[in-house]
Amino acid sequence: MAHELVPLQDALHYADLTDQSLRVRAVEAAATYDTEALVLVTLAYMTTASRRGARTSPKTLAAYALAVRDFVPWAEAGGVQLLRPGPRDGGRYLANLQRRPSAGKGKRGQLSAATIAQYLAGARALYRALRWAGATEAQPFSEVYAPGDPTPGIVKNPPYLREIDAVLEQCDPRLAALLLLCAHAGLRASEALAARQSDVEGQTLVVRGKGGKVRRVPLGARVRRALGILSPVSAEGHFFDWDYGQATYRAAKAFRAAGFEWRGFHAARKHSGTRLYQATKDFTRVGLFLGHASVDTTRRYVAVLDNDVAPEVEDW
Known part of the structure; x- marks a missing residue:
């Protein structure tokens, strides 16, 4: 729309x-x-x-x-x-x-x-x-x-999986940093585009999310390196001077160059939620990471495998 x-x-x-x-x-x-x-x-x-x-x-x-x-x-x-x-x-x-x-x-x-x-x-x-x-x-x-x-949203628009690493090879440093903020740090596109150099505090990023809520998001080594090589593009220290449409155009072009379908920044955010759930098996922690007010929202961001509990029931 x-x-x-x-x-x-x-x-x-x-x-x-x-x-x-x-x-x-x-x-x-x-x-x-x-x-x-x-x-x-x-x-x-x-x-x-x-x-x-x-x-x-x-x-x-x-x-x-x-x-x-x-x-x-x-x-x-x-x-x-x-x-x-x-x-x-x-x-x-x-x-x-x-x-x-x-x-x-x-x-x-x-x-x-x-x-x-x-x-x-x-x-x-x-x-x-x-x-x-x-x-x-x-x-x-x-x-x-x-x-x-x-049809659940996670099925209609599933998370990117192997696409991320392949697409990053088609990105310039600034676009790569934006994609990593969404796919590895779990940021909404609007949150990532608003990020400033002063928001980076050591290994965390101060994020101002929906409803004016502020959260501190841990940044992995790969994201920190991507941000570390960028020069601010504004006097306020913003990493990006793109609006949503401009960012979408650049990301879609990179996905096409890598041979993949562009399904929006939300699929990248779902990538981070799914990977974190696979590591923690904890929707509450994933929800806090993504900045969700309700764990019910988080469940719509995580692709859970059909055999997710197979090891637990093996010896019943």
Whole structure:
């Protein structure tokens, strides 16, 4: 799913409005199906009121903005009154998503369960924002649930295994360091791209992750060497001056040169989670390493072999 530019600065202006002014803007936007204004209302809510001070990542905000940009035109075309939706309108939107063919490059078939869930999450966020703005009390998605995906994510997008070492041979030193931060240090791509020289403290890296949480990640010798040969690219000491799209372009090119399919930085993060679990057999420790709030999330990052417990049951 492509993410369009998110106008966060404009959204913050909405957050600074008085209650009455915010309500008027939200009501007008909903009445006229002003998609971009409704995106701003949603982002204002998400960035200032939705999680009691926790930070929402730019990627999540972009996904919600994209969902609002999809839902509002659908509602207008379908005669849905945004402030007074019918009891079946939430289900109608879900049905539309389930029938809709995927439009991504090289993809065929219907939208994936994960994509449908993301669109529904964005539509729910829109209505939470409209209630926050005092424009409506409607909750058309309160009883609407995305279908579960029968195929686990770890199966659909498994971790890179032997690919990492082969691809590193196709990388320049800076790209190699980025890939190692994800595949060996378990960082999210956004965390790796934000890394600074001052964040390296001996054999650990101070990482500022999702929700503003800070954790200290141990760096293996190979990662330390990769970072040690890099010169900062900014006055603040950043190792990288790439945005996510630029980093993805470079990594995908290196994977193609090595003869492998590029499946995103998350597959590299899963590589680190899987290797650490194989060494420790402890989801809790792996979760702490990856910066997960819940071990249930960690389980989705680890490829466990079908015969993982075979030695334990051998002599039963």
